[in-house]
Structures are given as structure tokens and as C-alpha cells.
Amino acid sequence: MANSTKSKNGENVLEIKNLTVSLPKGADREFAIEDVSISIGVGEIVCIVGESGSGKSVTAQTVMGLNPPDQLKPVAGSIHLNNESILDVSQERLRQLRGERMAMIFQEPMTALNPVMTVGDQIAEMLEIHTNMSSGERYKKVLEVMEDVNLPDPKKMIDSYPHQLSGGQRQRIMIAIALALEPDLLIADEPTTALDVTTQAQILDLIKDIQKRHGTAVMFITHDFGVVAEIADRVIVMRNGHVVEHGTVDYVLSESTEPYTRMLISSVPSLTPPKREPIIKGEPILETRGLEKIYGSLGLFGRGRVVHAANQVKLEVRRGETLGVVGESGSGKSTVARCIVRLVDPNGGEVLIDGNDIAGLSQKGIRPFRKDVQIVFQDPYRSLNPRRTVGQSIIEGPMNFKVSKSEAIDRAAELMRVVGLSPDALDRFPHQFSGGQRQRICIARALAMEPEILIADEAVSALDVSVQAQVLELLDQVRQEFDLAVLFITHDLRVAAQICDRIMVMKLGEVVEEGPTASVYADPQHEYTKLLLDAAPGREVDFTAAVTG
Amino acid sequence: MLTYLIKRVLSVIPVLIVVAVIVFLMLRLTPGDPAAIIAGDAATSQDIAQIRDKLGLEEPMVIQFGIWVGNMLTGDFGDSFYYKRTVSSMIADRVGPTVALATFTIILACIVAIPLGTIAAYKQGSWLDRAVMGMSVIGFSVPVFVIGYMMIYLFAVKLDWFPVQGYQPIADGIGGFLYRLVMPSAALSIIFIALIARMTRTSVLEVLNEDYIRTARAKGLEESKVMTRHALRNAAVPIVTVIGFAIAILIGGVVVTESVFVIPGLGTLTLDAIQGRDYPTVQALIMLFSVVYVLINLVIDVIYTLLDPRIRY
Numbered sequence: 001m002a003n004s005t006k007s008k009n010g011e012n013v014l015e016i017k018n019l020t021v022s023l024p025k026g027a028d029r030e031f032a033i034e035d036v037s038i039s040i041g042v043g044e045i046v047c048i049v050g051e052s053g054s055g056k057s058v059t060a061q062t063v064m065g066l067n068p069p070d071q072l073k074p075v076a077g078s079i080h081l082n083n084e085s086i087l088d089v090s091q092e093r094l095r096q097l098r099g100e101r102m103a104m105i106f107q108e109p110m111t112a113l114n115p116v117m118t119v120g121d122q123i124a125e126m127l128e129i130h131t132n133m134s135s136g137e138r139y140k141k142v143l144e145v146m147e148d149v150n151l152p153d154p155k156k157m158i159d160s161y162p163h164q165l166s167g168g169q170r171q172r173i174m175i176a177i178a179l180a181l182e183p184d185l186l187i188a189d190e191p192t193t194a195l196d197v198t199t200q201a202q203i204l205d206l207i208k209d210i211q212k213r214h215g216t217a218v219m220f221i222t223h224d225f226g227v228v229a230e231i232a233d234r235v236i237v238m239r240n241g242h243v244v245e246h247g248t249v250d251y252v253l254s255e256s257t258e259p260y261t262r263m264l265i266s267s268v269p270s271l272t273p274p275k276r277e278p279i280i281k282g283e284p285i286l287e288t289r290g291l292e293k294i295y296g297s298l299g300l301f302g303r304g305r306v307v308h309a310a311n312q313v314k315l316e317v318r319r320g321e322t323l324g325v326v327g328e329s330g331s332g333k334s335t336v337a338r339c340i341v342r343l344v345d346p347n348g349g350e351v352l353i354d355g356n357d358i359a360g361l362s363q364k365g366i367r368p369f370r371k372d373v374q375i376v377f378q379d380p381y382r383s384l385n386p387r388r389t390v391g392q393s394i395i396e397g398p399m400n401f402k403v404s405k406s407e408a409i410d411r412a413a414e415l416m417r418v419v420g421l422s423p424d425a426l427d428r429f430p431h432q433f434s435g436g437q438r439q440r441i442c443i444a445r446a447l448a449m450e451p452e453i454l455i456a457d458e459a460v461s462a463l464d465v466s467v468q469a470q471v472l473e474l475l476d477q478v479r480q481e482f483d484l485a486v487l488f489i490t491h492d493l494r495v496a497a498q499i500c501d502r503i504m505v506m507k508l509g510e511v512v513e514e515g516p517t518a519s520v521y522a523d524p525q526h527e528y529t530k531l532l533l534d535a536a537p538g539r540e541v542d543f544t545a546a547v548t549g
Numbered sequence: 550m551l552t553y554l555i556k557r558v559l560s561v562i563p564v565l566i567v568v569a570v571i572v573f574l575m576l577r578l579t580p581g582d583p584a585a586i587i588a589g590d591a592a593t594s595q596d597i598a599q600i601r602d603k604l605g606l607e608e609p610m611v612i613q614f615g616i617w618v619g620n621m622l623t624g625d626f627g628d629s630f631y632y633k634r635t636v637s638s639m640i641a642d643r644v645g646p647t648v649a650l651a652t653f654t655i656i657l658a659c660i661v662a663i664p665l666g667t668i669a670a671y672k673q674g675s676w677l678d679r680a681v682m683g684m685s686v687i688g689f690s691v692p693v694f695v696i697g698y699m700m701i702y703l704f705a706v707k708l709d710w711f712p713v714q715g716y717q718p719i720a721d722g723i724g725g726f727l728y729r730l731v732m733p734s735a736a737l738s739i740i741f742i743a744l745i746a747r748m749t750r751t752s753v754l755e756v757l758n759e760d761y762i763r764t765a766r767a768k769g770l771e772e773s774k775v776m777t778r779h780a781l782r783n784a785a786v787p788i789v790t791v792i793g794f795a796i797a798i799l800i801g802g803v804v805v806t807e808s809v810f811v812i813p814g815l816g817t818l819t820l821d822a823i824q825g826r827d828y829p830t831v832q833a834l835i836m837l838f839s840v841v842y843v844l845i846n847l848v849i850d851v852i853y854t855l856l857d858p859r860i861r862y
Contacts, residue, residue, distance in 0.1 A: 064767055066763060066766055095769040095770070095771065096769060097769070098769035099767070099768045099769035100769065103768075106763070106764065111759060112760040112761055113761055113764065114761040114764070114765070114779050115761070115857070115858075115859060116782050116783055116856065117778075117779075125765075125768060125770070125778075129768060129769050129770055130769060161858040161859070163859050174764075177764075177768065
């Protein structure tokens with residue numbers, strides 16, 4: 001049963017009791033986590049949910065002993081793995097336990113694997129560290145675990161380097177490494193967050209399947225309640241280093257009365273689109289016809305790799321309308337955005353801005369149109385110049401278009417109010433703001449150019465759910481206030497459902513389906529759209545209804 | 550890869566043409582007449598004209614250039630103005646000591662600098678790190694001839710551990726060869742130790758923040774192996790780049806070091822040739838240095854592909 005916290009022999013695999021970990025002096029709070037107690041039994045999946053800064057990763061890394069010891073020091077409490085006190089054992093013993101009795105998989109399969117070692121060697125390394133196997137035995141065992149995580153053709157893949165594999169395959173390699181020695185405890189730190197929905201669904205299935213077969217105890221860290229609904233037996237909600245709630249998955253998702261938990265759950269966008277009036281007035285302000293983009297070239301001997309990133313893409317957006325472009329990585333959705341802003345040059349087709357084709361214009365000829373189309377990117381941490389004040393970043397654009405400095409500053413101050421920040425924020429630097437605030441600044445920066453068209457390229461994907469909800473609201477508000485045409489690019493079907501008037505689904509550079517949001521979600525026509533909707537984690541649970549209903 | 554190599558080797562040609570033109574013109578446009586130097590103090594202007602004629606310096610520059618390049622294409626680098634020998638044979642005689650000095654210096658620098666830099670990165674902020682970095686600032690700022698003379702004074706004159714100067718070919722015994730090479734190499738390697746150690750530290754520090762280092766630790770790998778197998782290997786590309794760069798600038802250092810320690814290598818040959826306006830010798834040496842420089846860059850680029858499977862040409 002989901003609510004059984006004890007294993008058959010009555011012992012927990014992991015027992016964290018009143019754990020407190022201190023932060024270095026000068027941090028915004030004294031403890032990274034405080035008085036945290038968590039227990040995980042054999043064959044149990046416990047999800048730790050929380051937003052950034054909640055201390056969920058610190059908790060996991062303290063168990064593994066991976067925190068930098070001079071910065072994050074456990075000062076109180078205990079951690080027992082199979083009744084062995086981890087905080088008291090020697091470094092040597094801890095190294096032994098890592099990998100052998102407990103293993104960890106991480107969020108970014110892209111960066112968590114060593115890029116200059118073959119994946120086979122990276123799996124074999126685990127065996128080399130902890131066993132006395134000969135290299136022949138190791139090779140056999142590596143093939144075995146690769147098969148165990150359903151990797152195709154292990155004999156061939158064993159000599160591949162990480163960059164030659166897809167994101168899902170890399171995460172399977174990570175899981176293979178972690179499970180090579182059949183540890184008692186698997187810690188998974190946001191293992192599916194960086195993956196596409198369909199891949200995410202497969203990896204979640206794999207973790208569940210392996211966990212069932214080996215009886216592994218799993219500590220699963222996530223910020224995504226959809227994933228929680230899919231995988232958890234029990235849920236622990238953390239906030240600012242404290243456990244605020246603890247219960248079975250059914251209880252936490254539907255019966256909890258804890259306000260923070262309820263707020264988090266109600267922030268999860270619903271997969272059911274709200275009713276929206278169709279926008280029919282006027283001519284499209286942004287239009288593409290037969291847009292083509294091909295990356296790569298055939299090379300000297302015609303052996304190069306060519307990617308058809310945009311294939312005959314046709315789209316239309318009117319003033320005051322939001323068109324959602326959804327698709328997985330490699331679908332070409334960002335390429336379309338980049339072609340429209342002319343950050344990349346299209347190979348063919350037309351990009352019409354208010355009737356003017358800019359697809360073939362020179363960099364000089366395109367300049368007057370630059371201010372009409374503005375873009376907000378995914379990562380607010382990297383899209384603002386860290387050495388310039390927010391004000392300098394915002395006024396730079398308008399001043400390039402001959403707006404006087406004082407006028408630009410006035411407008412920047414006004415825009416700060418629009419995006420819900422104080423005008424004196426203009427004199428501060430990006431690092432002084434949170435992720436959500438930075439994304440507001442990015443939106444203000446885009447608006448400062450007085451654009452007709454706003455492109456949001458995964459603009460809320462890097463944000464916590466509660467912040468995400470606020471930024472979505474802001475985007476919708478500025479769309480109305482400035483009568484903007486919005487092109488909203490996302491991989492997240494929940495987010496798209498909430499903000500888009502129309503939806504366009506892309507796959508491998510082609511548009512496979514297009515229509516009003518409500519009808520696409522209620523009655524998807526294309527197989528791929530159905531697949532995407534089916535893969536959305538927690539699709540059976542309507543979170544908003546679950547809490548308020 | 551093969552296409553790439555062929556392209557790269559072919560791209561050497563324009564580089565060499567440019568170098569040839571510049572060297573040729575620079576020698577002839579700088580003051581100083583080789584004929585006057587050969588003729589000596591008591592020579593009349595007639596004697597000098599005669600010598601100029603004999604050396605072929607009376608021809609128009611374009612013709613001189615044509616003859617030189619034409620001969621080079623047949624493998625003939627001409628005769629020295631002073632020594633009645635071909636330039637090729639002079640270079641062949643002198644190349645041994647220089648290659649020995651350069652190789653020994655770079656190997657010494659790498660052996661010392663890479664571990665130092667790695668340890669400094671691993672112990673970032675510790676006294677060890679600060680000591681290594683402090684030393685590297687000194688290494689950068691003290692010129693090689695100062696270090697050279699200081700070492701001669703201390704280790705040769707005062708302590709009598711090493712000979713003051715000189716060189717012994719490897720053929721006459723490896724012991725004596727190394728014994729005489731230690732001081733010049735050590736003096737010359739200081740700046741490269743500083744350079745490579747710094748780059749190693751920076752590069753390893755950056756890599757230490759990567760997720761795969763955490764993965765390696767999560768596997769229960771020992772720290773020493775985390776550092777060598779995972780960190781250093783990934784940090785290698787910038788380090789190799791800077792080593793290539795070091796080999797290139799080594800040529801300048803060799804000239805100075807050879808004259809400080811009186812080693813009969815290409816460095817001293819270059820100095821003598823320039824002072825005597827020995828056009829054919831200087832020209833041949835500079836062309837040789839350019840080819841070596843370009844080849845080193847090519848080798849470095851090939852090493853990249855061995856170090857990082859993501860780099861493909």
C-alpha cells in the first residue's frame with residue numbers, strides 16, 4: 001500500500017532524523033535545511049517537492065555526502081542508511097557506500113556524464129571502483145545493465161560518447177550507472193525535468209519498473225506535481241528548508257489543507273483550456289509562408305549531416321492574439337522564432353511583418369523592423385548582461401533607435417511599474433533579483449522597444465510553478481494592454497493551454513496540427529498531438545479542481 | 550579528417566609566401582650592408598661594390614627574390630656570406646642543441662606546471678594555491694636572462710653544482726648531455742611553468758564545477774582519480790593550447806638562453822647571422838621557424854580531436 005512507511009522487516013532503508021544543515025555566513029538564512037525528518041522503506045518511492053531554495057537538493061546531497069563540507073555542514077540530527085549512521089562514518093566508508101548502497105541520478109543528463117569518456121567506460125567505472133571484476137566480466141555486466149534500462153543495441157552503444165546519444169538515452173545511461181550495483185537507495189534529483197514529455201513518460205516508467213523489480217527505495221526530487229501524481233507513494237513538501245507537509249500521495253494531492261501545498265498545487269496550470277473569445281479582427285500582423293531553415297551542409301563529399309529544422313512553416317498572428325507553438329526538442333519551434341527575429345537567416349519562404357517581407361532583407365535593411373519584433377528567452381539568468389544595471393539594459397534598445405536618454409529612462413521607470421517592479425530597481429544589477437523578477441525585467445526590456453509582436457521562447461520554463469503562474473498572468477496582461485501579437489513557444493502543454501488562443505503543434509520541423517486551443521486539446525486530430533497530450537504527467541489529475549473542488 | 554589535414558597543410562603555402570616577402574624586405578630595408586661588413590674597416594668603396602656584385606646584391610630586388618625563392622623550391626637555401634658553407638649544413642649542425650633545449654624545457658615545464666596547477670585548483674584559496682599563483686606572477690615578470698645569470702651565479706659559481714656554460718651532444722654520453730642541459734632548461738622553463746600552471750588551474754577550476762565531477766564523486770570514486778580521470782582530461786584542451794603557444798614563443802626564449810649559456814644552437818646562429826647581415830642564413834632560419842610554428846599548430850589541432858571526441862574536423 002502507498003501509505004505503508006515500513007518495509008517487510010520493519011526497517012527503513014533511509015532514516016533522516018531532525019537533520020539541520022548550516023549555510024555559510026552571509027547567506028540569506030542561517031540553515032539550508034532545518035529539522036528535516038524523512039524515512040523511506042524498501043520498495044517505496046518518496047517524492048520531495050518544493051520550489052527552488054526549498055532545500056530539497058541539499059537534503060539529497062547531504063545523504064550522499066556530496067555537499068562542499070566547508071559550505072554546507074550538517075550541524076544537528078542524523079542520517080541512517082540501513083542502520084548505519086552516515087554522518088559518523090569515515091570518508092573511506094562513505095565512498096564505499098556511494099554507488100554500492102546508495103546511488104544518485106541528476107537533472108541534466110547532458111552535463112552529468114563525462115563528455116570525453118565512452119558511456120560504457122562510465123558504467124564500467126562503477127564496477128571498477130566497487131568490485132574485483134576482471135575487465136571481461138565488467139564488459140558483460142555493462143551490457144547487462146544497459147539492456148536492463150532498455151537501451152537499444154548495447155553492443156554498439158557501449159563505445160558511444162554522451163554527445164552521440166539523445167537526452168533520454170543519456171538519462172538511461174545515468175540510471176544504468178546508478179543501478180549497476182543494485183543499491184538499496186536511489187536518489188533521483190529532478191531526473192526528468194530536462195527531458196521532453198514523451199521521453200519523461202518513458203523514464204518515469206523505467207524508474208517505476210526497475211524499482212519494482214529490485215525493490216529499491218527511491219527518493220525522488222521534483223518540482224512538478226504532474227510527476228508526483230505519476231510516481232509517488234508518499235510526498236514530502238519542503239519550503240525554505242523546512243518540511244511543511246508529509247503524507248501519502250492521495251492525501252497530499254487531494255485532501256491537504258496546508259496552505260503552501262494548496263498554493264503550489266493550484267499553481268499547476270490545468271490541461272483544460274479556459275474559454276477564450278476567438279480573435280478575428282484585422283489582418284495578421286505577423287505571418288510566415290513556406291518558411292524553410294536547413295542547418296548543416298553536405299560537406300565536401302556529401303557526407304555532412306543536414307537537419308531540416310523548419311519545413312514549409314506557415315503561421316499567422318493577429319494583434320491581441322497569442323499563438324502557441326508547442327513541440328519537443330528538435331521540433332523546430334525555436335528555429336521558427338529565431339527566423340522571425342532574424343537571429344538566423346531562413347533558407348526560403350516569407351516572413352511578413354505588417355505585410356513587409358523581411359526574410360530576405362540585409363542586416364541593414366532589417367534594422368527598422370527590429371524594434372517591431374521583440375523576444376524574451378528561456379533563461380533569465382543568462383539573458384541579462386550581469387555587468388550592466390537593469391536600467392542600462394532596458395534603455396539600450398530605445399536609445400539605439402534615437403530615443404533621448406531621459407525619455408528612455410522615463411519609459412523604463414513606467415515599464416517597471418507595468419511589470420510589477422519598483423522603478424528604483426533600475427539602478428540595480430541582475431544578480432540582485434530572483435528568477436521571476438529577472439523574467440519581468442526581460443519583458444520590460446522587450447516592451448521598451450514598443451514592439452508590435454512579442455515572442456516568448458520558453459519564457460516561463462525555467463521558473464517555479466508559483467512564479468510561472470504570475471509571469472504568465474503578466475504576459476497576458478501586457479498583451480491586452482499593448483494590443484500585442486504574441487508568439488508563445490513552449491514544450492509545456494499545461495502552460496500552452498492556459499495562455500494561447502490558438503495552438504500549432506510542430507514535429508521535426510513540420511507543423512502537424514493547428515487550431516483553436518480548446519478544440520486541439522479536446523479533440524486532437526494528429527497522432528503526435530494525441531501522444532503529447534497522453535504523455536503529460538498527471539493528466540488524470542486536475543490540480544486546480546482537486547484543491548478548490 | 551584527411552581532407553582537413555590536406556587543407557591545413559596547403560594553407561601553409563600562403564603563410565610562407567607572406568613570411569618570405571617580409572623577411573626578404575626587412576633585411577634589405579634595415580641599415581647595414583653585408584658587403585661592408587665582409588670587406589672590413591680598410592676597404593675602399595670599390596672593394597665593397599665588388600663584393601656586392603659577387604654576392605648578387607647588385608641585382609634588382611625582384612630578381613634577387615626570384616632567385617632565392619627559385620633555389621628554395623629546389624631545396625637550396627644558398628651559401629652563407631661569411632662561412633664558405635651552405636646554409637643547410639650550418640643549420641643541420643646547430644639544430645641538435647636547440648631541439649634538445651626546447652624539448653627538455655617544455656617537458657620540464659609540463660611535468661612541474663600541470664600537477665602544480667591541478668593541486669592549486671583542488672585546494673583553491675589555500676596557502677598552497679596562493680603560493681603557486683604568487684610564484685607564477687614572479688615567473689612571468691622576471692626575464693629569462695636575469696634568471697639565467699642568477700642561476701649561474703648561485704648553482705655554478707657559488708655552489709659549483711653545474712657547469713657555468715656549454716653543451717655536450719647526446720652522442721658523447723647522456724649523463725653529460727643532461728648535466729649541462731639542466732640549468733638552461735630550468736631557467737628557460739620558469740616562464741612556461743608560470744604560464745601553464747596558471748592555465749591548468751583556471752581550466753581545472755572551471756571543470757570542477759561541472760555536473761559530471763559530482764557524478765564521479767557520487768559513484769564513490771577517490772578524489773585523486775576524480776581529479777585525473779575526470780577533471781584533468783576535460784580541462785586538457787585549453788592546457789594543450791597554451792603548451793602549443795609556449796612552444797611557439799619558446800623560439801624567442803631559446804635565442805636568449807643560448808647566448809646566456811653559450812650553447813651552439815640555432816639561437817646563437819640566428820643572433821650571429823643577424824648581426825653580420827648574413828641574408829641567406831637569416832632568411833632560411835626565419836622560414837624554418839615559420840614552418841615549425843605552423844606545424845605545431847597543426848599538431849595541436851589534431852591532439853584536440855584525441856582529447857575531446859566532440860571535436861571533429
